[in-house]
Amino acid sequence: MSDQVASVLKSWGEPAYRLKQVDDARRSGAREWDEVTTLPKALRTRLAEVVPLWTVAPDAMAESRDGTIKWRLRTADGLAIESVLIKHARGRRTLCVSSQAGCALGCRFCATGTMGPGRDLTAREIADQAYLAADSARGAEARLSNIVFMGMGEPLQNTSAVFDAIREIHAPDGLGISARSIAVSTAGWVPGIEELVAFEVPVRLALSLHAADDDTRSALMPINNRWPIANVLAACRRYADRTGRRVFIEYLLLDGVNDNVSDARRLASQLRDGRFHVNLIEYNATGGDYRGSPPDRARRFAEELQEAGLHPSFRRSRGADSAAACGQLAAKAR
Ligand code: SF4
Numbered sequence: 040m041s042d043q044v045a046s047v048l049k050s051w052g053e054p055a056y057r058l059k060q061v062d063d064a065r066r067s068g069a070r071e072w073d074e075v076t077t078l079p080k081a082l083r084t085r086l087a088e089v090v091p092l093w094t095v096a097p098d099a100m101a102e103s104r105d106g107t108i109k110w111r112l113r114t115a116d117g118l119a120i121e122s123v124l125i126k127h128a129r130g131r132r133t134l135c136v137s138s139q140a141g142c143a144l145g146c147r148f149c150a151t152g153t154m155g156p157g158r159d160l161t162a163r164e165i166a167d168q169a170y171l172a173a174d175s176a177r178g179a180e181a182r183l184s185n186i187v188f189m190g191m192g193e194p195l196q197n198t199s200a201v202f203d204a205i206r207e208i209h210a211p212d213g214l215g216i217s218a219r220s221i222a223v224s225t226a227g228w229v230p231g232i233e234e235l236v237a238f239e240v241p242v243r244l245a246l247s248l249h250a251a252d253d254d255t256r257s258a259l260m261p262i263n264n265r266w267p268i269a270n271v272l273a274a275c276r277r278y279a280d281r282t283g284r285r286v287f288i289e290y291l292l293l294d295g296v297n298d299n300v301s302d303a304r305r306l307a308s309q310l311r312d313g314r315f316h317v318n319l320i321e322y323n324a325t326g327g328d329y330r331g332s333p334p335d336r337a338r339r340f341a342e343e344l345q346e347a348g349l350h351p352s353f354r355r356s357r358g359a360d361s362a363a364a365c366g367q368l369a370a371k372a373r
Pocket residue numbers: 142143144145146149150151152153190191192193226
């Protein structure tokens with residue numbers, strides 16, 4: 040799946056194994072055509088004149104004290120996207136990939152949402168983010184163990200490319216990352232969730248819910264006007280039933296907006312059927328209208344869910360000291 044390279048090789052009448060040689064070289068960390076030494080030199084030179092080996096190239100990098108690395112990458116047509124590599128114990132790394140350059144959904148708390156619509160990334164542009172990160176992790180004697188589609192864009196608006204990229208990332212001769220270590224996060228694009236129900240790789244699904252009632256959610260996330268909470272949760276239940284995996288509910292705690300005890304009770308009442316796991320997320324302010332909940336309110340909210348039997352997890356915002364948390368580098372680059 041080296042789309043532009045594949046079509047160039049095909050148009051030149053090169054045999055199919057040439058593409059495999061290119062893919063193998065990229066997996067081994069080749070950065071330039073000259074390093075793809077399995078190809079004849081004349082072919083390398085000719086390729087270098089017409090097509091880049093990689094569809095995305097690092098353009099800026101920020102590293103935070105907790106070891107989180109964020110890259111701003113440029114596509115061949117000059118668009119800026121982001122990937123974030125998060126450090127865990129025992130040499131594991133999680134990569135947060137982008138699926139679109141920009142985003143049309145306009146969630147009010149999101150730096151990417153302020154950039155407006157861009158374009159869908161190709162499968163190659165998505166997979167290349169993972170290969171570059173895997174290479175960087177290897178250089179640090181670590182291992183890219185998880186991929187989350189939580190970077191720029193709504194992945195389920197771009198299912199064709201996202202699914203192809205997942206097939207490659209998951210394949211034993213790709214990056215070999217297991218389905219349960221790949222997560223697709225959606226703002227609630229219901230037709231895309233339905234497509235995911237039919238997708239053959241049973242990845243994890245995460246829903247950015249962020250509110251327990253439709254009025255609050257519509258104010259935060261305009262997509263809720265199209266698919267209200269009941270509709271999107273029904274689609275998530277279908278996915279949970281198909282895969283046997285609980286759906287992650289992502290819930291940013293926003294001070295005075297969605298963090299009352301009554302919000303926690305309402306949230307619990309909608310998620311009590313065992314198909315969901317709630318992740319409470321510390322909000323990483325990007326200079327907009329919202330502030331994260333103070334620790335005592337966050338704790339009270341979590342206790343209320345706990346009493347209702349939901350056992351939420353807390354997710355710390357990673358990389359906040361160096362603009363390496365979600366949405367910040369892109370916002371700075373504008
Ligand atoms: S949170 Fe996701 S879906 Fe919403 S605007 Fe940001 S990138 Fe788009």
